[in-house]
Amino acid sequence: MSENLITPENLVYKKTKSMTDRILHYCPGCGHGTAHRMLAEAIDELGIQGETIGVAPVGCSVLAYYYFDVDMQEAAHGRAPAVATGIKRVFPEKYVFTYQGDGDLAAIGTAETIHACNRGENILVVFINNGIYGMTGGQMAPTTLEGMKSSTSPRGRDVKTMGSPLKITEMIAQLPGTYFVTRQAVHTPANVRKTKRALKKALEYQKLNKGTCFVEIVANCPSGWKMTPVQSNKWMEENMFPFYPLGDIKVPEK
Amino acid sequence: MAKKGDIVIDIEKCKGCEVCLAACPNDVLAIGSEVNRKGYRYAVKVNSDCIGCANCAVVCPDAVITVYREKK
Ligand SMILES: Cc1ncc(C[n+]2csc(CCOP(=O)(O)OP(=O)(O)O)c2C)c(N)n1
Ligand code: SF4
Ligand code: SF4
Ligand code: SF4
Numbered sequence: 001m002s003e004n005l006i007t008p009e010n011l012v013y014k015k016t017k018s019m020t021d022r023i024l025h026y027c028p029g030c031g032h033g034t035a036h037r038m039l040a041e042a043i044d045e046l047g048i049q050g051e052t053i054g055v056a057p058v059g060c061s062v063l064a065y066y067y068f069d070v071d072m073q074e075a076a077h078g079r080a081p082a083v084a085t086g087i088k089r090v091f092p093e094k095y096v097f098t099y100q101g102d103g104d105l106a107a108i109g110t111a112e113t114i115h116a117c118n119r120g121e122n123i124l125v126v127f128i129n130n131g132i133y134g135m136t137g138g139q140m141a142p143t144t145l146e147g148m149k150s151s152t153s154p155r156g157r158d159v160k161t162m163g164s165p166l167k168i169t170e171m172i173a174q175l176p177g178t179y180f181v182t183r184q185a186v187h188t189p190a191n192v193r194k195t196k197r198a199l200k201k202a203l204e205y206q207k208l209n210k211g212t213c214f215v216e217i218v219a220n221c222p223s224g225w226k227m228t229p230v231q232s233n234k235w236m237e238e239n240m241f242p243f244y245p246l247g248d249i250k251v252p253e254k
Numbered sequence: 255m256a257k258k259g260d261i262v263i264d265i266e267k268c269k270g271c272e273v274c275l276a277a278c279p280n281d282v283l284a285i286g287s288e289v290n291r292k293g294y295r296y297a298v299k300v301n302s303d304c305i306g307c308a309n310c311a312v313v314c315p316d317a318v319i320t321v322y323r324e325k326k
Binding site: 009011026033036186204229 | 262267269270271275285292309311313324
């Protein structure tokens, strides 16, 4: 190759500015990093970096405030939607989001999640569903699939004794307080781009004051699932997507 | 003919997860044998067939890759 293409005019993709330069602490191949970056890109495409306030959860993404270059607040486990409610009511003109795992959002934080969505708080809830408690060592989550092995269901989830996996996103969509509810993924270039469009739409809707926007991202947890990242993405397509199908669940009426 | 592209890999951020490899239409990427300061074998370019599609950079969980593509 003779000509040097690496010049500012030829730049087509670089890390967006609402994402800091810190090296992410996530395991290799973990979907959290891509999900963070898409949310940061959506914020930058809308030019709202200075107007955005995020609430970090407890879980692997507990340190999300290191990675988003926007104002961030940490919440106690599961309480992010309650904290976001307070922030949004004090600063109604700001864009407020929570970023939560399935243990955080669908187990310990079920009450806060459902009531914030039922009140129709004008916030964006980003829900990372990897079917497991990643941070604490791969325990069963409400979202763990039937038959799926975890450190607390070593022979696989038995629905007779452990209950069925919880489709909390479909439940949320039933609530009149929610305005836009969708399920996406970040494991292929096409899915990543769709996720960004969904997050961007959700942030744009926040301006309308029409209710809660809820974006689930089905993600891998290679460490918790005990697979390589590439295997985990394939396993996710074959096992997670049939039960958690991708696509919009509730869209605003025209 | 497809436009020519090129990428820059921030090797210290790479975790060698291989997610970008599968996303590249032209098999430009592979995992090399050297390790970075974190001890990960990192992604390297193995040919000059890059078309600057940015697929690799878009799926990379660690924002390792910057992409360039010729203008005309
Ligand atoms: C009140 C309280 N209870 C329990 C914990 C322990 N704990 C930390 S993270 C976590 C689960 C996180 O799982 P999830 O929300 O699915 O996120 P992931 O780590 O998979 O991204 C638990 C139970 C805690 N930190 N605080
Ligand atoms: S434990 Fe799972 S969710 Fe947590 S960083 Fe590792 S791969 Fe990601
Ligand atoms: S996807 Fe990113 S972190 Fe993973 S091997 Fe490729 S460049 Fe490295
Ligand atoms: S920009 Fe496209 S062609 Fe170039 S290395 Fe990345 S995926 Fe391959």
